[in-house]
Amino acid sequence: MTSRHAGAVVALLVCLMSTHEVVVGSKAFSYTVVRSPHDPVGDSVNVGDLHINTSTRITWVYYDGNHPLLGDSVRLFDKIWVERKDWDIATSSKIVPPLHPAAPADSSGPTPSAKLTVDNRSMPSNAATGTLTTHSLPVATHPSNKWMEELVTQWSSGPPSQVETQCSRGVAILEALLGFNSPIPRISTETRDSQTCKVIGKASRSGCPPSLRLAVDDIMSAREVRYSNSITNLEEDQVCVADFWTQQALLLDGYKFDRTSRLLVAFDIPSSTKGLGACRYSSYPYNPDNGALVSSLTNSWTFPGSITHPHMDGIACGMYIIHWRGVKLWLLWPPTHPNLRLMEHSMLTPPSIDTTVSLIKELEGLELLFLTDEELFEFAFCLYPNTIHCCLSFTESSHMGMPVRDISFLPVVENVFGWLDEWIKDRLIPSSGVCSTEKEQVVEKLQDALDYWKLLSDCTAASGDKEAVDLLVAKGEDMLAIAVQHLSLSK
Known part of the structure; x- marks a missing residue:
């Protein structure tokens, strides 16, 4: 299903949606609860509801994305539960089965629970109530980086949690980012001064x-x-x-x-x-x-x-x-x-x-x-x-x-070549801890880089630009010749 189809489905479900906040440690962020159509369990609120983060749009159902009662016998196609017997149809046609008419929510009945916390250990016994417990989620050292606290939740309880090794590694990376005691610049569509x-x-x-x-x-x-x-x-x-x-x-x-x-x-x-x-x-x-x-x-x-x-x-x-x-x-x-x-x-x-x-x-x-x-x-x-x-x-x-x-990359490339020349001559070639094959591979990558910049010189019309590229290539070839000489002497 395309993102445009998904937008249409969400529009049909407006009457079934409610917005809430989840508190993780000292962090509060918004999410939307959607009573998902086609839930085989029935119309019971909280059983198959989807929790959609309003910022990242990542969807999860309780701990791991599975239905809390039926497990993997049903699957989400976009935001709608589909039974196993209909999976092939839904996949091949890229559409979901027709929606059953949704009855208006009864204001006197139960409402979707706004209590949602995340546990990165195991599925708790009270999963069907829509409540998960949590402990010691990392907190940003600097307030400007607090938006990443939410990413820990998404990683440890969303789709990445299915991959055991990567789940813990991703959390470790996010914890390292949250540990910064200064703001980490965030690139956006308006950024014009990025150094990367x-x-x-x-x-x-x-x-x-x-x-x-x-x-x-x-x-x-x-x-x-x-x-x-x-x-x-x-x-x-x-x-x-x-x-x-x-x-x-x-x-x-x-x-x-x-x-x-x-x-x-x-x-x-x-x-x-x-x-x-x-x-x-x-x-x-x-x-x-x-x-x-x-x-x-x-x-x-x-x-x-x-x-x-x-x-x-x-x-x-x-x-x-x-x-x-x-x-x-x-x-x-x-x-x-x-x-x-x-x-x-x-x-x-x-x-x-x-x-x-x-x-x-x-x-x-x-x-x-x-x-x-x-x-x-x-x-x-x-x-x-x-x-x-x-x-x-x-x-x-x-x-x-x-x-x-x-x-326009010439100043950056000159800096890279300066480092590369120093590394190859002073540290890489003399090192006894690096095998000759790995040393040769680095030299071959330098040769490949020079070949591409020679091609750029050949197709550059402006004389000033061509001269600058040729000068860079000449320096690179001198560096390459010295590297090859050092490599042959080290064998």
């Missing part, structure tokens, strides 16, 4: 809007799709699209992923003319005819609970991002020299939650970007080259990306 990205706003396209149908077409027709395991953050080779669909179905069924499970991520999914390529997105303001080299559009697809630990996308490469589906939190840090130094270790070792929490506390210049798929549908921004980023997916999410090299 250029805010574009609504993405410009000349084709159709993105849809799940187009994304499915791409992943099914692609000759090669890359997959990783979000639990380990390592790429996996022996994965097929059937594995991916199976995990999606299990998550929709409310299946619990224990600590032995993997959580797949599909990324670098090529766009096709029959898929998301049909949207025909512009890379504005990065113009391929005027000092920019823009690579092909790809899609990334994550499930609830996916965590991408702090990393950088290649060397000296910006990334044009278009968010079009789901709820996701981005943590962004600028590529300053101290930050790049801190990232050296994580570039050569598998990520861990301990390292991530440590980096969150030590990296400078943190900015946050919280994206949903309603008011921020098709929100576009471009990460500056080597911007460090970390992502938490609160729901199934997708974003498209286009690698960008642009004349």
Whole structure:
């Protein structure tokens, strides 16, 4: 069901909705209770009611999204309960069964309970009453960061709670953010002074809007799709699209992923003319005819609970991002020299939650970007080259990306090359704790980066800009030659 269909359903349910506040510790925030149609239990208030956060629009039913009495024998399609026998029909048609006429609420009868607290331990015995108990949820050290207290609740009681390992890791990341004793800047559509990205706003396209149908077409027709395991953050080779669909179905069924499970991520999914390529997105303001080299559009697809630990996308490469589906939190840090130094270790070792929490506390210049798929549908921004980023997916999410090299990035790239030259010569090559294969991989990434910037020079018309790019490439080639020499001597 599309977001537009969802809006129509909500409009039909106005008479069944009531707004309340939930208090978690010292934090109060609003949520809406919806008496969901087609509840097989009947018209009893509180049994199958949905609790919808009015800010994030994340929906949950009591602890884990399952019906409190019928468990996984019924499933939510948008905001309506559908029995198992009708799942295939609802899925294939992308519509829900017709709504039964709703009787007006009886003002003399019971009303939806406004008492809702969250427990991240287990489902309490009094679940059917609509009441959950809680203990020691983290509280923001600085009042400006209090909006994130709510995210802990969404993570620990929403869809990510189905993935045991990721549930605790996500809470640890959010707790680290809440521990900041100063305001953390939050990027919005009005932001113009970000140190990590250029805010574009609504993405410009000349084709159709993105849809799940187009994304499915791409992943099914692609000759090669890359997959990783979000639990380990390592790429996996022996994965097929059937594995991916199976995990999606299990998550929709409310299946619990224990600590032995993997959580797949599909990324670098090529766009096709029959898929998301049909949207025909512009890379504005990065113009391929005027000092920019823009690579092909790809899609990334994550499930609830996916965590991408702090990393950088290649060397000296910006990334044009278009968010079009789901709820996701981005943590962004600028590529300053101290930050790049801190990232050296994580570039050569598998990520861990301990390292991530440590980096969150030590990296400078943190900015946050919280994206949903309603008011921020098709929100576009471009990460500056080597911007460090970390992502938490609160729901199934997708974003498209286009690698960008642009004349305007030259000052940032020069800073990155300065750090890279120092790291390779002074720390990476001399290190006895790094194998020669890993050292060679870093040098190969530098070679790839230089090749792209050479291409940019070839297609740059303005003489002044071309001269600046050529100078950067020349410095990079000198650095590469020295790195290769040092590497050969170290063997």
